[in-house]
Amino acid sequence: MDQAEQLRNIIKKSMQNNRPLARVITVTSGKGGVGKSNTAINLALQFKKLGQRVIILDADFGLANIEIMFGTMPRYNLSDLIYQGKNIREIITWGPGEVGFISGGSGIAGLSNLRQEYLNYIIQNLVELDAIADIIIVDTAAGIADAVLEFLVASGEILLVTTPEPTSITDSYSLLKALHRHSRFVQEDSRIKVIANRVGSAAEGETLFNKLNAVVSRYLTLPIEYLGMVPYDNQLSKAVMQQVPVSIQNPNARSALAYEEIAAKLMNKERNKNLRKRGMAAFFSHIVNGKKTG
Ligand SMILES: Nc1ncnc2c1ncn2[C@@H]1O[C@H](COP(=O)(O)OP(=O)(O)O)[C@@H](O)[C@H]1O
Ligand SMILES: [Mg+2]
Helix, strand or coil, rough: HHHHHHHHHHHHHHHHHHHHCEEEEEEEECCCCCCCCHHHHHHHHHHHHHCCCEEEEECCCCCCCCHHHHCCCCCHHHHHHHHHHCCHHHHHECCHHCCCCCCCCCCCCCCHHHHHHHHHHHHHHHHHHHHHEEEEEEECCCCCCCCHHHHHHHEEEEEECCCCCHHHHHHHHHHHHHHHHCCCCCCHCCEEEEEEECCHHHHHHHHHHHHHHHHHHHCCCEEEEEEEEEECCHHHHHHHHCCCCCCCCCCCCCCHHHHHHHHHHHHHCCCCCCCCHHHHHHHHHHHHHHHHHC
16 A cells, blocks of 8 residues: 555545544735734634634744743644654643644654654544544744645635735735645635734725735636734733733733634634535645655
8 A cells, every 4th residue: 555545544534434524724824923823822712612622733833833822831742743652632732711732843844754654643643633623723834935835735724814014915915826826726625714914994904805805816816705804902912922812811802802703704604605624634634645746
């Protein structure tokens, strides 16, 4: 059996017996510092309030974002699963609000060089996440690095965070262009949803989206949808300084209410009619297979 076939078998097995599949949502942006990690954490907390079990995968190589913002140090990270034989439950850290997170650590960057037996072990473990979580939020690094694009290509749902800063639209556009060009990107399999962050008003958020959408629909013919906006909010930056997510620190802050609204939209049945949950195993093997076979 070759390695691709082995992986397919693991995934096939994971889909038998009507096993539940988690919804995998990837948060990304054209450049850093626009609010991805805040989006990941606060949406996770809002999903939790709506009764969903949520796990965040911190895949921002090197930068241990989520743990800093949660003020919780993980005991283990993905590397410990890969190299120390820890299992998936041991590497999940439970943060405030009972949101779980997995710190990618250096494990993410090393994925492409792993031997097959390691990969099988990881994927077998990740399959278990589908039973532990309803929603898995992947917080990626910014930009068009190959490793980021791999995550986006594998993801059925992409949340693109954009801000009104002058370069933000061009950076977002560059990211979408790189994604669109990627050899394994399948337009029909991915939905791209835009969040306008740090805006002054709802109108500014819509204008921002319309500007981006104008170039994207003209030059890429790639459908993107507007998910909503998060206002510029001092309460959010204060909360970050204190290492408590704003949705916990001040649930009625303008930004927290905006995240609440966006989470509700993402859970809206009507909007999700055509959404196909893929599960974690499929997500991951997509990344791994792609790396191995080009
Ligand atoms: N809606 C907002 N209002 C005010 N400040 C914000 C908002 N979103 C993000 N920030 C600021 O931007 C910083 C970077 O956010 P972060 O979520 O860490 O971005 P990224 O993960 O994209 O690098 C935060 O520490 C915070 O100070
Ligand atoms: Mg971040």
